[in-house]
Amino acid sequence: MSEKVMQWCVRIPVLEGEAGRRKLIAEGKADRSLRPYVEEGFLFVPVLEETGMQAEFSTTSPREELPRHEQIGGIVVLQEDDQIEAEKILAARPSTHTVLFATSPVEGEFRTKTFKVLAGKNTTETLYHEYGRRMIIDLTAAYFSARLSNERQRILSSMKEGEKVLDMFAGVGPFPVMLSSKAKLIVANDINPSAVYLLQKNIRLNHLHNVVPVLGDAMNLPHMLDSMRFDRIIMNLPFAAYGFLAGAAKLAAKGAVIHLYALVEKEGEHNEDILRAFPNAKITERFLRSYSPASWHAVYDIEVGDEM
Numbered sequence: 001m002s003e004k005v006m007q008w009c010v011r012i013p014v015l016e017g018e019a020g021r022r023k024l025i026a027e028g029k030a031d032r033s034l035r036p037y038v039e040e041g042f043l044f045v046p047v048l049e050e051t052g053m054q055a056e057f058s059t060t061s062p063r064e065e066l067p068r069h070e071q072i073g074g075i076v077v078l079q080e081d082d083q084i085e086a087e088k089i090l091a092a093r094p095s096t097h098t099v100l101f102a103t104s105p106v107e108g109e110f111r112t113k114t115f116k117v118l119a120g121k122n123t124t125e126t127l128y129h130e131y132g133r134r135m136i137i138d139l140t141a142a143y144f145s146a147r148l149s150n151e152r153q154r155i156l157s158s159m160k161e162g163e164k165v166l167d168m169f170a171g172v173g174p175f176p177v178m179l180s181s182k183a184k185l186i187v188a189n190d191i192n193p194s195a196v197y198l199l200q201k202n203i204r205l206n207h208l209h210n211v212v213p214v215l216g217d218a219m220n221l222p223h224m225l226d227s228m229r230f231d232r233i234i235m236n237l238p239f240a241a242y243g244f245l246a247g248a249a250k251l252a253a254k255g256a257v258i259h260l261y262a263l264v265e266k267e268g269e270h271n272e273d274i275l276r277a278f279p280n281a282k283i284t285e286r287f288l289r290s291y292s293p294a295s296w297h298a299v300y301d302i303e304v305g306d307e308m
């Protein structure tokens with residue numbers, strides 16, 4: 001049961017909210033027994049020191065305070081800068097070679113983080129397995145998250161044999177690598193040279209002959225790919241992909257399906273953007289996971305229809 005209490009707080013514009021909250025946690029200033037919330041475009045974060053601003057917060061349950069880990073191949077990423085916990089994990093899991101703590105949020109055009117090695121080998125590179133495929137990941141060089149593995153399987157199972165697929169923001173290639181078994185062709189594009197370098201390695205590692213890596217800005221794809229049309233387009237750049245919908249509309253075949261990933265604060269937040277690019281689309285929005293107390297990762301499945 002949670003209860004309401006008054007506490008000192010800081011108010012951060014919502015787009016910088018998650019980065020600000022993490023900074024306050026890293027500095028030991030956040031009051032983690034209380035739950036932050038969003039109101040009128042600001043994230044309110046409860047803090048331990050007096051700030052001159054107070055607000056009402058709900059208490060968190062002990063379960064919400066447990067450190068969460070993400071395992072990517074032989075690497076564990078801890079949510080807390082906790083060396084003792086890191087050493088324990090390393091000793092308990094023989095397949096883990098490194099325990100990391102992210103010292104920044106996902107940031108910049110390449111959507112990468114910086115890391116501190118808490119325990120084990122001094123590296124951010126690892127070999128990751130997903131449903132029988134292998135991928136080389138380097139967490140400082142290019143974005144990667146194992147959390148979308150179920151989502152990749154969901155898309156694979158909805159695909160027909162022989163589809164032409166475009167991944168506009170492919171990173172090191174998890175979607176192309178996992179979807180290649182059903183596709184005729186996958187064009188996999190990314191603006192980060194290190195991501196495309198790893199993508200090329202991952203294509204070779206899995207002996208794929210139908211994935212074409214492209215290094216470039218997704219804005220240029222309609223011009224570069226000219227008359228090509230795709231049955232499925234993956235748009236996984238959650239904070240900005242909706243800005244590329246007009247380009248996707250030029251590259252979508254009749255009857256295509258677009259998977260648009262977004263960070264949202266309310267249901268239907270991007271419906272208008274989608275309908276501007278695809279006026280006859282059928283839109284299904286799905287919740288993927290919480291991102292911050294008041295925002296979440298969503299995927300919009302956009303069936304563009306035959307009349308475009």
Ligand SMILES: C[S@@+](CC[C@H](N)C(=O)[O-])C[C@H]1O[C@@H](n2cnc3c(N)ncnc32)[C@H](O)[C@@H]1O
Nearest residue numbers: 109110143144169170171190191192217218236
């Ligand atoms: C959230 S990551 C997703 C990567 C990959 N789809 C995955 O699931 O791991 C977004 C990717 O978009 C790339 N990116 C950012 N802006 C871009 C642009 N204008 N054109 C092409 N790629 C871009 C970044 O380098 C990053 O690899």
